[in-house]
Amino acid sequence: MNITGNTLIELGYRPGKWFMETLAYLQDHPLEGEELITYLESVKPIPIDTIDLHETAVKYHVNIRAEYEEESDNVNNVIATMEELMKTPTIINGAIMPDACPTGRIGQIPVGGIAVAKNAIHPAMHSADICCSVMATNFGKIDPKLVLDQALKITHFGPGGRAESDTFDLPIELEDAIKSNSFLKNQKSIDLARTHLGTQGDGNHFLFVGISENTGDTVMVTHHGSRGFGAWLYKNGMIVAEKHRSKYSPNTLKCNAWIPFDTKEGEDYWEALQIVREWTKLNHSVLHQKVCDDLDIEHQLRFWNEHNFVFKDGEDFYHAKGATPLDDKFVPDSYNGLRLIPLNMAEPVLVVKGDTTENNLGFSPHGAGRNLSRAAHIKKHEGRTIQDVFDEETEGLDIKFFSGNIDISELPSAYKCANNVQAQITEFGLGDVVDRIMPYGSIMAGDWQRDAIWKKKKSYKKIIKFDKIIKFDKKIEE
Numbered sequence: 001m002n003i004t005g006n007t008l009i010e011l012g013y014r015p016g017k018w019f020m021e022t023l024a025y026l027q028d029h030p031l032e033g034e035e036l037i038t039y040l041e042s043v044k045p046i047p048i049d050t051i052d053l054h055e056t057a058v059k060y061h062v063n064i065r066a067e068y069e070e071e072s073d074n075v076n077n078v079i080a081t082m083e084e085l086m087k088t089p090t091i092i093n094g095a096i097m098p099d100a101c102p103t104g105r106i107g108q109i110p111v112g113g114i115a116v117a118k119n120a121i122h123p124a125m126h127s128a129d130i131c132c133s134v135m136a137t138n139f140g141k142i143d144p145k146l147v148l149d150q151a152l153k154i155t156h157f158g159p160g161g162r163a164e165s166d167t168f169d170l171p172i173e174l175e176d177a178i179k180s181n182s183f184l185k186n187q188k189s190i191d192l193a194r195t196h197l198g199t200q201g202d203g204n205h206f207l208f209v210g211i212s213e214n215t216g217d218t219v220m221v222t223h224h225g226s227r228g229f230g231a232w233l234y235k236n237g238m239i240v241a242e243k244h245r246s247k248y249s250p251n252t253l254k255c256n257a258w259i260p261f262d263t264k265e266g267e268d269y270w271e272a273l274q275i276v277r278e279w280t281k282l283n284h285s286v287l288h289q290k291v292c293d294d295l296d297i298e299h300q301l302r303f304w305n306e307h308n309f310v311f312k313d314g315e316d317f318y319h320a321k322g323a324t325p326l327d328d329k330f331v332p333d334s335y336n337g338l339r340l341i342p343l344n345m346a347e348p349v350l351v352v353k354g355d356t357t358e359n360n361l362g363f364s365p366h367g368a369g370r371n372l373s374r375a376a377h378i379k380k381h382e383g384r385t386i387q388d389v390f391d392e393e394t395e396g397l398d399i400k401f402f403s404g405n406i407d408i409s410e411l412p413s414a415y416k417c418a419n420n421v422q423a424q425i426t427e428f429g430l431g432d433v434v435d436r437i438m439p440y441g442s443i444m445a446g447d448w449q450r451d452a453i454w455k456k457k458k459s460y461k462k463i464i465k466f467d468k469i470i471k472f473d474k475k476i477e478e
Contacts, residue, residue: 003036011040018045053251057086060094061359063428064112067420074371077102078110085109088256089249090120092316095361097323098424099369099416103127108255111322111370114363118317120258121269121310123237125319130230131277132205132223132308132322134340135284136349136437137292138301139218144440147220147291148209148398154198154290155207157402157445161195161228168198168286174278182265183236183272189229193279196227198286202445204367204410207287208342208349210437217300219437221349222287223342225308226280233272240265261317273310280306281333303335307366320363326354326431327362339431343368343418345399345411345442350422354431364431368416374409381408389413397439401446410444 003026005019013019022043031039060082066072078100084107086094093116100112109115109125139147156162170193178184178193200207205224212219226233237259245257252258259266284304292299311318311330318330324341328334341350341364356362372380381389386406390399393411401407408414425431 054087057083064098070371081106090117097365098421099365101369107253109321113321114323115319119261119315122258124255128231128234129225131280131306132225133306134223135304136221137288137299142218144209144218148441156199158448170194177275181272182268192228200224207443210439213436226276230276305339322366323363324366327356344415347418348436348438351435352431368421377414398441400443403446403448405447405450407447
């Protein structure tokens with residue numbers, strides 16, 4: 001009997017790497033009937049879909065407490081989505097932080113959520129903004145205005161990348177690593193890695209300048225992720241994850257699709273994540289170093305940490321969607337265990353240290369989080385001008401919007417009470433605050449969409465149309 005891959009498929013077995021070894025064995029050891037079936041049953045891989053969704057949610061740790069009614073609704077929604085998320089077959093543990101807030105449908109990991117999976121990487125649990133992170137540079141005793149003004153000349157916020165004449169150099173070693181990875185080795189990845197280097201994007205990303213409470217030194221903190229380069233990896237990773245989910249675990253939510261680590265795709269995706277991490281660190285560093293060079297300053301201290309990434313410990317993968325890793329095992333380039341937790345533009349950036357506990361799983365919050373969506377927050381201010389709200393909430397601060405337009409959804413009142421978040425960090429043992437960088441000023445993208453080209457074109461068309469109507473009316477009058 002000549003046994004081929006089609007023979008095994010006809011017998012009801014799913015194709016995979018094991019087919020090659022099995023067929024080679026059967027060539028040297030011909031088997032038929034019950035002997036063949038017994039052998040195949042002994043060597044076939046156990047498909048993960050033999051374990052469907054957990055009947056009940058895996059237990060997780062709740063490190064959050066509602067302080068008032070508006071926050072109560074938010075916490076209830078976070079718990080509802082975690083209850084569904086924790087039924088995912090791969091999940092073995094989880095936690096939520098004081099800054100937690102929902103990000104999408106029920107079952108999708110919330111901001112401030114940690115989901116621990118066995119032998120699985122879930123791309124949607126790190127989202128398109130892979131390796132969103134913060135970096136701090138100590139400039140010593142220098143006027144913070146000089147640093148902020150120089151940074152404004154150098155940084156880049158908003159959509160897209162830098163002009164070809166304004167790009168930073170992408171190291172050859174990093175470009176080679178990109179070209180050698182199956183998820184990244186295409187021209188689009190390379191183009192994005194080059195043009196988006198030294199850019200900060202939009203939304204809640206910022207460049208913050210403040211004064212260390214401990215030393216009085218001026219410190220610059222940047223907050224952004226891997227931009228289009230990471231988003232492109234996420235898109236490709238989701239394709240592979242969804243293919244696996246639909247085949248092996250169709251009852252799992254699409255947003256919780258995963259790539260098994262013990263596959264070629266899993267190993268390559270993990271390697272791609274590390275490349276994106278290296279690129280993102282460089283994305284911060286080029287801005288920090290350029291400010292230092294232009295001010296002719298030798299920086300005294302620089303450290304960073306991601307807070308939107310996947311961290312590996314043995315076979316366990318910790319998906320931290322907006323959660324700061326405390327444990328040094330998660331941060332290979334840690335500087336004395338120091339981590340950064342920004343709150344809002346009017347509050348200090350916290351410098352924290354901490355250890356792993358049963359309830360924190362080795363993590364701390366990544367910021368202050370939101371109780372309301374951007375749209376809901378804006379609606380709360382109906383009847384007031386944007387300028388009035390801005391003036392009230394940023395008094396005494398030097399706040400600049402790169403686009404020239406104020407983004408009211410990024411003002412301090414858009415976020416949870418910073419004092420409450422700090423109190424809950426202490427209450428739940430989520431780290432110790434060792435310094436605070438007191439705010440001087442910051443730069444954010446602002447409402448760049450207000451002056452977007454497509455909106456200008458739309459307005460122009462309206463003006464032209466209106467002009468034609470006026471001319472037509474004049475003809476009637478004549």
